Amino acid sequence: MTNDVARTRRGLGLAALVAAVLVLPGLAAAQEPVKIAFTPTAAAGGIFNAQAEGFFAKDGLANTELMSQQNGVGVVAAVQSGSAQIGSVAAGVFFGAIENGLDYVAIGCQSLFGPGTKVLAVIARKDIDIKTAKDFEGKRVAVPGINGGHHIMFLEWLRENGADSKKITFLEVAHAQQGDVLRGKTVDAVVTAEPNVARILKNDLGVVVSYMNDTKRNLPDAFFMTTRAWADAHPDGVKAFQAALKEGVAFADANPAETSENTAKFLKQDVAIVQAAGKQQFCTPDLTKHVGELNTIMLDLGLAKKPMDPKKVVWTP
Template sequence: MSKPTLNRRTAAAALAVSALGLASQRVRAQATTRLRVSTIPIIDIAPLQVAMAKGYFAAEGIEVDTTPTQGGAAGIPALAAGQVQVVFSNVVSTIQAARQGLGLQIIAPASTTGDAPPDQAALIAKKGVPFKTGKDLEGKRIAVNTRNNIIWLYARAWVRATGGNPDAVTYLEVPFPQMVDAVRGDRVDAAFAVEPFVSSAVANDMQVVGYPYIQVQKRLPAAQYVASRTYIQQNPQLIDGWVRAYQKGVDWVNQNLKSEELLNLISGYTRIPPQVIAKLPMAAFEKVVDPAALNPVVEQMRRNGLLEGEFDPGSILHRTALQASR
């Protein structure tokens, strides 16, 4: 065999390998699936943001496109319409939507409260006002971000649990960023706010009256990631991959709580200074949903007129929400 012939064959083989490599790259690019995820720019979505930043979703062939909303109640209609494939939603809005026949399922937990105060959500009022119990707030006005959702529900539950009549309290809708000003301007007497607005209020001559979530129900499964049952059934491997990537994000966050890298990442999407985030209460994130913890939520909803008849909360839990990926 002549040397020129060998060189020609070697070159041809190299070209073939190169062509295969390019084809492989094209296949991988074509295999990447974009998922639109409705979120809220709050600390609770840190594991999702980490999974995006660390490439955990990309490793599963998934590109996540986040769409910010004001809350889960706003994201669910977009999910039902097919405008997004996954939504970050509070548990009350999810149960309501499922009860209305929208065919939703929880695929992963998002945020769970701790066992004891402080919490990232608190009832605040002006410093010096004599509010200590729900009885003290009868005839008063409490700001909630939206009526008939989890904030409204647990404000009522706290009033009842601390000796008051929740029907004797007026609940006014005020967006979270405006709650402190609403209290300061006497448009409301108290507000059920979330961080970082709670810390801001306390730093500006206000006080915490109570922690409704934790005082009513310890380890409350406040929010989850939800998808439509139809989409899950049509894309089981995609959902499995999404949850695997998300759970890696959970592991990373739990191993790096209060680290400079995590604080900077959270600051990037919340616009809260890292030094402020460092002072906020931050519990470890969960990888599975406790089915038993949903039962008290259902009972609170039924007691406050948000749910009628029988409802099995286990019916909205997809298998990925019940077991950690390996």
């Protein structure tokens, strides 16, 4: 072997080593586990598709895991503790976390309640005479989370229809147990979302009083959030999540049958129940708009003294 050939080989080896070292940080970031916490409703169809159809991996998140939580408080706890890096948090819970000084940022919006939707319902027991909003006064109503998206949308519907929510007793009951509390007459009604609406109706446990889609305004049911520290440290990860979520939503619009199958898989539900559920109205990527929608309703309901600042809570790189 000549000295020139030896030097050439050593040079190529050194170049390969340098290239590997330069690539390793990006490769490590791509392989770093990203756990995404969610509450079990069909509204999370965007991330179900992103996981099942490989959009997360394609867009740069090679190691993602979806984690089901009982309610929005559980999602916040998972993100705060580091058990999850991203969470789908009920709108009111997100607002409360920001109001109490937690440094979270919105990186996506899940879906909408209100006009143009049929995915959220208040269901009354069959033996209770409830036909209007005011009929709920003096009754016991279960919601999956106090100040969660379901609860706030119901409060807005009551307000717009002249009922006094202060005369209603609210209980926090997870989706999976809502049919049981109707059957056992523990409550008079439940506020729930698909596919739980379809399941309760199939089991003949109640009647829909309203889908609460006759309100004047839409309410974002949940925001995908993370800590500001994680977002700032993983800007490419946030962008990958947003890209995959957008693809997951587009897939849902174009492929309802496959979306039902993906949703049934992650919710561990019969696909027929999911297929019977109403079509989701997913959020747009305009997070400033959706934060504004939440601000307006929270202020009008007296649940907040000042609005969230979109410039602070909407993450930007």
